[in-house]
Amino acid sequence: MDIAIVGAGISGLSAGIELTRLGHSVEIYESSDGPGGRVRTDSVDGKLLDRGFQILLTAYPEAQRVLDYEALDLRSFQPGALVRHAGDFHRVTDPIREPKQLLTTVRAPIGSLTDKVRTLKFRREVCRGEVEQLWTNSPLTAQQRFEKLGFSSQMIDRFLRPLFAGITLDPELSGSASVVDFVFRMLSLGSAAVPARGMGQISLQLANQLPDGTVNVNHTVEQVRGTELIVNGETVKADAVLVAADISTANKLCPEVHDVGWKSTTSVWFAAESAPLLDPVLVLNGGSTDPINSLAVMSRVSPFYGTDGEATIVISSPVVRPGLVEDMQEQLVDWYGKKTKLWNVLRVDEIHKAQPKSSSGQRSGFVRLSDGIWICGDHTLDSSINGALRSGRLAAQAIAAESTSAKA
Ligand SMILES: Cc1cc2nc3c(=O)[nH]c(=O)nc-3n(C[C@H](O)[C@H](O)[C@H](O)COP(=O)(O)OP(=O)(O)OC[C@H]3O[C@@H](n4cnc5c(N)ncnc54)[C@H](O)[C@@H]3O)c2cc1C
Incomplete structure (x- = not known):
């Protein structure tokens, strides 16, 4: 089965790798001059x-x-952060990974001692069990989650808000609490x-896992008409199409996809x-x-x-x-x-x-729009390199499974 993928961002590359592994032939059409999308x-x-x-x-x-x-x-990066507060810099870190910094962290005027104990409790909580269990579709926002954990407003404003504003671009902490739990687990179990x-090496390493010639750069998909694409003015036919573009392009090509901003x-x-x-x-x-x-x-x-x-x-x-x-x-x-x-x-x-602004929150990781038309990307799961990789892989597996059952 020939599958056409729109976009060579992290999700499109991940889908291409998985489909190739499962024995399908893949063409990826990428409008820019190289693979990687937002990671270049x-x-x-x-x-x-x-x-x-x-x-x-x-x-x-x-x-x-x-x-x-x-x-x-x-x-x-070293674990934790150096926080600028009241005219000075204060080191705040994870004492489990950097025990030598325990005293410095405890003394830092970034939250109370109780906040620091709560951080350890939070760490223990999010590191328990399977990672997918963290995606509970919690109705709480990130801010509500921190408040429910008992963090003081000092700790939220001086440390948690800037930390998460940097990672999730959400200074209001209005996004899902599940994202916070997931990111905190990742920060606790590994490094940044x-x-x-x-960072572009990540994309190049993914692209290099594909057979030569799979990624067609400077190829803009102008229309998706069923399983036919208009690419740079030419018609391309495929057995299935996977739109792995950003949410605004996905909405332009397939208006059923809602652009959340x-x-x-x-x-x-x-x-x-x-x-x-x-x-x-x-x-x-x-x-x-x-x-x-x-x-x-x-x-x-x-x-x-x-x-x-x-x-x-x-x-x-x-x-x-x-x-x-x-x-x-x-x-x-x-x-x-x-x-x-x-x-x-x-x-x-x-x-x-x-x-x-938000993702679908459906942990399936992709959308089957109609016969042969599929959507993946960070907007169908969570906006991160992990979310984009997972979304592409799960979409690829679903496309492959449908093609196997159609043949049976
Ligand atoms: C500044 C910034 C900071 C970030 N920080 C982090 C971080 O620290 N950690 C983290 O995990 N994540 C981070 N992210 C998020 C992460 O980079 C994205 O979630 C992920 O790269 C999205 O991949 P994607 O494949 O879903 O989409 P995209 O990367 O948007 O890929 C879509 C591809 O489709 C192509 N395309 C678009 N239209 C067409 C068309 N008509 N025809 C053909 N091709 C088309 C695009 O050129 C692009 O290559 C950050 C993102 C940004 C922008």
Whole structure:
């Protein structure tokens, strides 16, 4: 059976790998000039810049299935974070993984001692049992979940909000509590990491698992008419079509797919003569998520992100707005002094369509729209590398199963 996949993002690549493994022939049509969708890396003046600050949580079960971590040469952030609060930086970490930092964490004015004990309780709770049990379709929002766990508003505002605003782009903590549980489990069981040569290596490693010529770049799918596609003006026939594009494109090609809208983010990449900190640790703003929500010296996480003479720093915020970069620069002076005025802006990534506002919440991970037409992508599960990988794999298995039963 020939399957046409629309989009070579993480979900389309994952579906292609699984369908190929199950013996199907696959063509992937990708409108841009390379595979990876939202997970790509560019080389700018010898430095590596991901398209928006992103991390791989090494405990992601789907990533563990399909990625070769050793070949990616993963470089990890230190557990926890360095939190900026009241004019100083405070180290907050997971004392189980970094027992030496126990005292520092306990003393940090980021939540009370009770909050720190609750964090350990939360950790124990989310790490119990099978990971899929965490996706309970909880009616609670992230904020309600933290309140129900008994966290103080200090702990939420100074640590949990900026942490999750960075990962889920949801500073209001209005998204599902299940996402929070899942992410907290991932953070507790593994590390936050990047491939030594940039996040785009994840996509390239996936693409390299496909037979040569499977991914057709610069091929835009203009229409889906049953199992026929119009690609760059030409008609392509397939036995089944899997639309693995982002939610807005999926809606354009198949209007039955509801476009829920997008969460946005800005990442600003700087070059600096010297790094403002030596440790590969994520810095969080314990005061507000705007203008700076997080800062990371990427060249301390992996030297390949920087160059000999210069450090590469990325600063992110879960908003896109005029004046943001100038406001970030002002805040940088407050954090690290006037020398930051000499930092050179390498690139500003204003990503309006970063993560869908919500996902279908159906753990099936894909949608069968009609005979031969299937939808997958992060919007059908949860917006993450893990969600996109899983969605593609589950869609592929369902397509293969239907083709087997049609033959029987
Ligand atoms: C800035 C940012 C930060 C993020 N941070 C993290 C993080 O730290 N950790 C994490 O796990 N996740 C993170 N995510 C989320 C994660 O990157 C996405 O959930 C995932 O990459 C989505 O993959 P996808 O395949 O579903 O969609 P996409 O990556 O959007 O792939 C869809 C593909 O379809 C192609 N396409 C679109 N229209 C057409 C057409 N008409 N014809 C042919 N091809 C088409 C696109 O070019 C694209 O390649 C982040 C996302 C962003 C943007």
